[in-house]
Amino acid sequence: MITVDGAARSFGTLEALADVTLTVSDGEFVTLIGRSGCGKSTLLNMIAGLLPPTRGTITIDGTPVTSPRRDVAMVFQQPALLPWRSVEANVLLPAEIFGWNAAAEAAQLLEMTGLAEFRKRRPHELSGGMQQRVALCRALIQKPKVLLMDEPFSALDALTREELAVELQRIHLDLGTTIVFVTHSIQEAVLLADRVAVLSERPGRIREIVKIDIPRPRTFGYNAHLEAVASASARLHSLLH
Amino acid sequence: MKGLLGAAIAIALWWGATIVFDIDPFYVPSPGDVVETFWSTPGFLLGETWVTAGRVLIGFGIAVAGGLAVAVALAASRTVEQMTMPVLAAVNAVPKVALAPLLLVWMGFGNTPKIVMVVLVSFFPIVVATMSGLSSTPAELRKLARVLRSSWWQTFVKVRLPWALPQIFVGLKVATPLAIIGAVIGEVVSPDRGLGSVITGSGASADTPMAFAALVLLALAGVVLFYLVAAVERVVIPWSAAV
Ligand SMILES: Nc1ncnc2c1ncn2[C@@H]1O[C@H](COP(=O)(O)OP(=O)(O)OP(=O)(O)O)[C@@H](O)[C@H]1O
Numbered sequence A: 001m002i003t004v005d006g007a008a009r010s011f012g013t014l015e016a017l018a019d020v021t022l023t024v025s026d027g028e029f030v031t032l033i034g035r036s037g038c039g040k041s042t043l044l045n046m047i048a049g050l051l052p053p054t055r056g057t058i059t060i061d062g063t064p065v066t067s068p069r070r071d072v073a074m075v076f077q078q079p080a081l082l083p084w085r086s087v088e089a090n091v092l093l094p095a096e097i098f099g100w101n102a103a104a105e106a107a108q109l110l111e112m113t114g115l116a117e118f119r120k121r122r123p124h125e126l127s128g129g130m131q132q133r134v135a136l137c138r139a140l141i142q143k144p145k146v147l148l149m150d151e152p153f154s155a156l157d158a159l160t161r162e163e164l165a166v167e168l169q170r171i172h173l174d175l176g177t178t179i180v181f182v183t184h185s186i187q188e189a190v191l192l193a194d195r196v197a198v199l200s201e202r203p204g205r206i207r208e209i210v211k212i213d214i215p216r217p218r219t220f221g222y223n224a225h226l227e228a229v230a231s232a233s234a235r236l237h238s239l240l241h
Numbered sequence B: 001m002k003g004l005l006g007a008a009i010a011i012a013l014w015w016g017a018t019i020v021f022d023i024d025p026f027y028v029p030s031p032g033d034v035v036e037t038f039w040s041t042p043g044f045l046l047g048e049t050w051v052t053a054g055r056v057l058i059g060f061g062i063a064v065a066g067g068l069a070v071a072v073a074l075a076a077s078r079t080v081e082q083m084t085m086p087v088l089a090a091v092n093a094v095p096k097v098a099l100a101p102l103l104l105v106w107m108g109f110g111n112t113p114k115i116v117m118v119v120l121v122s123f124f125p126i127v128v129a130t131m132s133g134l135s136s137t138p139a140e141l142r143k144l145a146r147v148l149r150s151s152w153w154q155t156f157v158k159v160r161l162p163w164a165l166p167q168i169f170v171g172l173k174v175a176t177p178l179a180i181i182g183a184v185i186g187e188v189v190s191p192d193r194g195l196g197s198v199i200t201g202s203g204a205s206a207d208t209p210m211a212f213a214a215l216v217l218l219a220l221a222g223v224v225l226f227y228l229v230a231a232v233e234r235v236v237i238p239w240s241a242a243v
């Protein structure tokens, strides 16, 4: 469980984030949505232990977060792959740093994300969507309890984005990882989230938390829950404008 | 292949100019005169080439090893790096040629002042290129290393150094012709052996074709060394051409 209790962060005189209180239960999928510059990345970095809050506290499973933890993994907007390593070797990087032997897990993850036949390729031989899948595998090799994702699909084209979002949903259902996911896309937020935390403009605070009560697995486009999707989207839209 | 064609065209132009303008071989000898001179004493010229090449290789080797070591040591700490960068830039701006007469005073004749000259001119481009390569790690990779709590050494070996390699090779390629120039300067200022000494000697005896033959051999040595570095580059960082 992640608890963010009255966390705030300033950079010099700039107040980026003001008093955020949020609890994310085990296995929950929470998306953070808000205008550019409202502090979403700042909040994520604080949960990751990369940035101390200037006020308030953040704990994971009751332990205050003071530095990055092995069971908390991160995926960024850029795949951040090492161009000289093969796909497989990129996925194994965290294991190597931790001193783990995880070759079997890596093979399994690559299989799961449809990358098995590309495992010996270098990143530049892969499409953007495939590169981001590699980054996801690299995060999952940490066997994370918590996965923090900062606009992971923002750099991709619309179709690839939807494909990856659906895939992430499947992975979340399979593994039960707790996920905090930053996005600018209402569609993505509604597809993925158990709850959507809407942040106000800078300094960011939580304007509202919207629960998305649509059964999974969810799909984009026409489906049985068209009305629920439309009303959740409309709600988020009005909160953002 | 295209390189060979370019060289052929350049030689043809040189030859054509000496004929068309009817230049006295005393001033500019034709390629034919130069080749003739070479074949009259091939053993002598190749021997001198070997002497110069040996000085270049030893000096370049020292510069590479020293340059990499110094750059890595400096890049270990951001503060040290920021402190030393201006000093390096200043030292780098000193025309090393101006030191040649001093080296003669300090070290006399023989191999040492020439090798020192090679090291002096080729050391700084390597240090500067390596340092800038080591500090060019993209923000997202630095963030990744922090998320994984990778140690300084792990980050250095697994991320920063490989990332810096393409820039290090740029530095090495800049340094190769400088290394040859350094050796020649050393030999011109305190002539004993080597192609630089041949040039000084043939200048004194007005043997222009001999001087040109030495220049052509120096140019060839430069080309060989450059492609040697490029070949090593292709083996060490095959990924960089594709990225
Ligand atoms: N390291 C930093 N130093 C100074 N200011 C910062 C730093 N990091 C973030 N900020 C500022 O804090 C504010 C919030 O930044 P943050 O990156 O968290 O926003 P965001 O919601 O993620 O925006 P976006 O949607 O554009 O990614 C911005 O005004 C930003 O300029």
Ligand SMILES: [Mg+2]
Binding pocket: A040, A041, A042, A150
């Ligand atoms: Mg952001």
